[in-house]
Amino acid sequence: MEVEWLEIRQHMGRFPPFEAFSDELLDEVAAQVEVAYYRADSDIFVSDQEIDVLGYVRSGAIEVRRRNGDLYDRLGEGDMFGHFSLLRRQRVRFPVRALEDSLIYFIPDAIFQRLCEEDEQFADFVEVERPRLETAVKHQKQQNDMMVTRVRKLLTRYPLMLEAATTLQEAAAQVTEFGASAVLVLDTPEEKARYVFRDSEERAWQVSGILTDSDFRSAVAKGQAPDTPIGDVVGPWLVAIQSDESVHEAMLTMLRNNIHHLPVMHRRGPVGIVHLSDIIRYETHSSLYLVSNIYSQSSAEGLARLAPDVKGTFVRMVEDGADSRMIGSALSTIARSFTRRLLELAEEELGPPPVEYCYMAMGSMARNEQTLVTDQDNALVLADDFDPERHDDYFLALAKRVSDGLAACGYAYCTGDIMATNPRWRQPLSVWKGYFRDWIQDPTPERLLHSSIFFDLDAVYGENSFVEQLQDLVASQAPQSKLFLAAMARNALNRTPPLGFFRTFVMEKDGKHNNSINLKRRGTAPLTDLIRVHALACGSRSQNSFERLSDIGHTRLLPDGVEEKLRHALEFLTLTRIHHQVIDIQTEGEPDNNIEPESISDSDRHTLKDAFQVLSNAQKFLKFRYPIPSASERRRR
Amino acid sequence: MALRRSRAPAPGWPEYLADRAGRVQHPLLSDYFAAGCPGPDTPIGEAPLVALDIETTGLDSRRHAIVSIGLVPFTLARIPLREAQYWVLKPYRELTATSVTLHRITHSEVKDAPDLADVLPEVLAGLKGRLAVVHYRHIERPFIDSAVFNRLGEGLLCPMIDTMSLEARLHRQSPWARFRRWLGRPPVSIRLQASRDRYGLPPYQGHHALVDALATAELLQAQVANRFSAETPLGELWS
Numbered sequence: 001m002e003v004e005w006l007e008i009r010q011h012m013g014r015f016p017p018f019e020a021f022s023d024e025l026l027d028e029v030a031a032q033v034e035v036a037y038y039r040a041d042s043d044i045f046v047s048d049q050e051i052d053v054l055g056y057v058r059s060g061a062i063e064v065r066r067r068n069g070d071l072y073d074r075l076g077e078g079d080m081f082g083h084f085s086l087l088r089r090q091r092v093r094f095p096v097r098a099l100e101d102s103l104i105y106f107i108p109d110a111i112f113q114r115l116c117e118e119d120e121q122f123a124d125f126v127e128v129e130r131p132r133l134e135t136a137v138k139h140q141k142q143q144n145d146m147m148v149t150r151v152r153k154l155l156t157r158y159p160l161m162l163e164a165a166t167t168l169q170e171a172a173a174q175v176t177e178f179g180a181s182a183v184l185v186l187d188t189p190e191e192k193a194r195y196v197f198r199d200s201e202e203r204a205w206q207v208s209g210i211l212t213d214s215d216f217r218s219a220v221a222k223g224q225a226p227d228t229p230i231g232d233v234v235g236p237w238l239v240a241i242q243s244d245e246s247v248h249e250a251m252l253t254m255l256r257n258n259i260h261h262l263p264v265m266h267r268r269g270p271v272g273i274v275h276l277s278d279i280i281r282y283e284t285h286s287s288l289y290l291v292s293n294i295y296s297q298s299s300a301e302g303l304a305r306l307a308p309d310v311k312g313t314f315v316r317m318v319e320d321g322a323d324s325r326m327i328g329s330a331l332s333t334i335a336r337s338f339t340r341r342l343l344e345l346a347e348e349e350l351g352p353p354p355v356e357y358c359y360m361a362m363g364s365m366a367r368n369e370q371t372l373v374t375d376q377d378n379a380l381v382l383a384d385d386f387d388p389e390r391h392d393d394y395f396l397a398l399a400k401r402v403s404d405g406l407a408a409c410g411y412a413y414c415t416g417d418i419m420a421t422n423p424r425w426r427q428p429l430s431v432w433k434g435y436f437r438d439w440i441q442d443p444t445p446e447r448l449l450h451s452s453i454f455f456d457l458d459a460v461y462g463e464n465s466f467v468e469q470l471q472d473l474v475a476s477q478a479p480q481s482k483l484f485l486a487a488m489a490r491n492a493l494n495r496t497p498p499l500g501f502f503r504t505f506v507m508e509k510d511g512k513h514n515n516s517i518n519l520k521r522r523g524t525a526p527l528t529d530l531i532r533v534h535a536l537a538c539g540s541r542s543q544n545s546f547e548r549l550s551d552i553g554h555t556r557l558l559p560d561g562v563e564e565k566l567r568h569a570l571e572f573l574t575l576t577r578i579h580h581q582v583i584d585i586q587t588e589g590e591p592d593n594n595i596e597p598e599s600i601s602d603s604d605r606h607t608l609k610d611a612f613q614v615l616s617n618a619q620k621f622l623k624f625r626y627p628i629p630s631a632s633e634r635r636r637r
Numbered sequence: 638m639a640l641r642r643s644r645a646p647a648p649g650w651p652e653y654l655a656d657r658a659g660r661v662q663h664p665l666l667s668d669y670f671a672a673g674c675p676g677p678d679t680p681i682g683e684a685p686l687v688a689l690d691i692e693t694t695g696l697d698s699r700r701h702a703i704v705s706i707g708l709v710p711f712t713l714a715r716i717p718l719r720e721a722q723y724w725v726l727k728p729y730r731e732l733t734a735t736s737v738t739l740h741r742i743t744h745s746e747v748k749d750a751p752d753l754a755d756v757l758p759e760v761l762a763g764l765k766g767r768l769a770v771v772h773y774r775h776i777e778r779p780f781i782d783s784a785v786f787n788r789l790g791e792g793l794l795c796p797m798i799d800t801m802s803l804e805a806r807l808h809r810q811s812p813w814a815r816f817r818r819w820l821g822r823p824p825v826s827i828r829l830q831a832s833r834d835r836y837g838l839p840p841y842q843g844h845h846a847l848v849d850a851l852a853t854a855e856l857l858q859a860q861v862a863n864r865f866s867a868e869t870p871l872g873e874l875w876s
Contacts, residue, residue, distance in 0.1 A: 031718055032719055034718065035851070035855060037836070037838070060837055100837060102837070
């Protein structure tokens with residue numbers, strides 16, 4: 001009798017990459033399993049032993065260490081191990097021990113190799129060809145394409161449809177009763193008719209046209225008799241759209257044809273009618289709409305009332321499958337618009353500025369990488385004819401209005417007081433140039449902190465050339481100063497990623513466990529810091545991390561392939577952070593940067609671990625790439 | 638501790654099997670007995686083992702019958718599932734309602750099933766030369782014995798490692814267990830799943846002969862890893 005290992009198949013089917021297997025394939029794998037029990041602290045694989053099986057943790061937990069004894073990984077139920085050595089047909093590189101009493105399923109090498117050859121997803125998972133991180137980011141993108149909002153999402157009901165022989169009067173009555181503003185006109189199908197369908201009684205119909213409110217109006221205007229059949233009134237051709245087209249496409253179709261009603265078809269049968277107002281209602285949550293709404297506000301209070309819309313726009317973009325750059329740049333644009341409008345309103349009240357100025361943003365806003373959880377970092381660069389005695393009252397008042405206004409819109413005050421309200425950060429251009437030169441030439445811990453904030457900078461409003469001059473200064477001087485780069489590099493290592501996850505914990509490199517992780521502090525921020533150092537070293541004038549990576553890619557600062565890896569890691573970490581903020585909003589909590597391991601899917605755990613690994617390796621390289629110059633080297637400068 | 642236990646110095650299993658080999662009539666049985674079993678001094682880590690579980694229509698081997706048999710050959714190091722075997726049998730006696738719910742084997746499944754006589758050559762080939770491992774030998778031993786006797790006219794007794802009695806030694810017969818009893822505490826459960834829980838083994842759907850055989854094999858691996866060693870001689874484990 002055929003032996004079936006339901007128990008084993010069901011267990012493996014719950015974990016990636018096996019979860020994607022068919023039941024037949026799982027049965028085949030399960031039937032080849034060899035089981036073994038290991039007591040806590042006993043060896044499973046020892047260094048240099050021959051290996052001919054893939055390990056799978058059925059219960060318990062195991063620990064993988066590097067040869068030097070450093071913790072490499074802890075694995076629990078459903079995790080697998082040994083595939084690195086199997087793939088490279090090597091002996092065991094990292095020894096494996098049981099951390100708890102564990103039951104291990106071993107899958108023979110022959111099966112493993114076959115799965116790698118036959119199942120692309122499995123191969124990706126064990127990194128035969130492409131790194132898993134890249135695959136995950138691509139997969140996210142693919143999903144995004146599918147998630148673009150389809151026009152069918154706007155439909156709320158089936159369309160009203162009437163036969164061509166119906167009189168105008170009868171049709172008008174039906175339209176009114178139905179509460180619609182348009183009706184589809186049906187006829188017996190002609191040959192080659194485009195839209196043909198069968199009703200519930202299996203009668204075939206052709207959709208020959210659409211009759212809208214305005215058609216009724218013009219019929220009356222022309223003096224057409226109430227008993228005219230609607231078939232005689234309806235236009236000669238019908239513009240329609242397929243239900244799986246995007247909302248955007250529907251909008252374009254309406255604009256191109258100058259129509260307000262658009263029948264929606266599923267293949268050849270009608271499923272509804274969209275009206276222009278449906279699209280406008282939908283677009284209300286778009287960032288474009290929000291931005292134009294910001295500029296039409298006439299008071300700071302009005303702007304503050306738009307704060308909830310920022311959340312709405314954010315959630316919409318994430319649900320529509322935008323990538324991290326689209327979201328980051330939309331939110332930054334929104335924040336800029338708030339700032340600009342507040343400045344315009346302030347100028348209206350305070351009068352024109354006594355000297356030229358540029359209002360600049362730092363941090364994530366300057367990088368176009370804002371998410372929902374953000375505070376304000378801003379400063380004022382004033383023209384050099386600024387006279388504090390005569391002019392500063394004006395600019396203090398201006399700065400205060402903007403800061404207060406932003407706070408009311410949901411952008412918290414900067415806890416480090418990096419705001420234009422601080423006199424230190426409300427200075428003429430020449431003073432700013434002096435600041436920047438000092439920070440680069442003589443880095444102290446405080447100055448390094450400033451460099452890491454102010455060297456992501458962008459003009460928001462006013463005389464942009466002031467900020468451009470500062471950007472030029474940084475781009476030309478930073479690459480020259482080895483000491484500055486070395487100090488920035490060390491500063492970028494203050495925050496490190498964890499090793500990965502173990503069960504419901506975040507696993508640290510020293511083996512400690514935590515309940516949650518701040519994905520900004522332990523992921524995106526150190527990654528951004530690291531990219532900034534390389535960008536400063538190569539004289540890049542870009543502020544956005546992805547653009548900086550492209551600039552870095554044109555140099556020889558990084559080993560081959562690292563730029564791509566950093567890009568994928570940043571994308572994945574940022575999007576994960578963003579997705580968890582959406583979950584926070586949807587569960588009616590305050591969005592923050594913390595994520596709890598139990599709310600991360602199994603496959604995301606693996607990918608996050610890979611991203612942390614990329615970051616960790618890049619940090620190690622950073623120290624090596626920007627060594628502290630010797631004393632004699634420093635004197636030469 | 639286990640080493641100093643004063644057990645009867647092996648019931649002389651190899652001698653018993655050799656004796657039966659010379660006397661049984663049926664070639665299937667003489668073949669089985671001639672293969673013998675590892676000696677009492679063989680370390681458990683070197684012994685070929687086979688986990689055996691049968692599901693029956695009841696507890697009495699004289700009145701009830703075998704419904705299914707699961708065999709999982711293994712060693713202390715590995716349990717290779719591809720060598721496992723499983724048979725559903727047409728019971729010699731009536732299938733009762735309780736046995737249906739318990740083993741999830743229904744009348745229709747059993748209707749076309751073979752009689753034990755038809756599969757006995759395969760079952761004996763699976764057991765031959767290996768030491769059987771069961772959980773509660775007082776089911777497997779008498780049922781196999783009487784079922785074989787009913788078909789071949791001669792019985793079959795063989796040495797077995799009983800994982801339940803290994804648990805009992807610790808939880809029923811140790812001084813600690815007596816102390817607990819004296820305190821009036823309920824005895825620790827030594828049923829299959831309860832025993833597995835104590836070693837951190839995962840819960841399996843019980844009462845399926847194949848799954849229970851695997852569960853028993855894993856339990857023995859865990860017991861030896863925790864309380865004995867690969868060098869422990871069979872004589873200290875079998876009964």
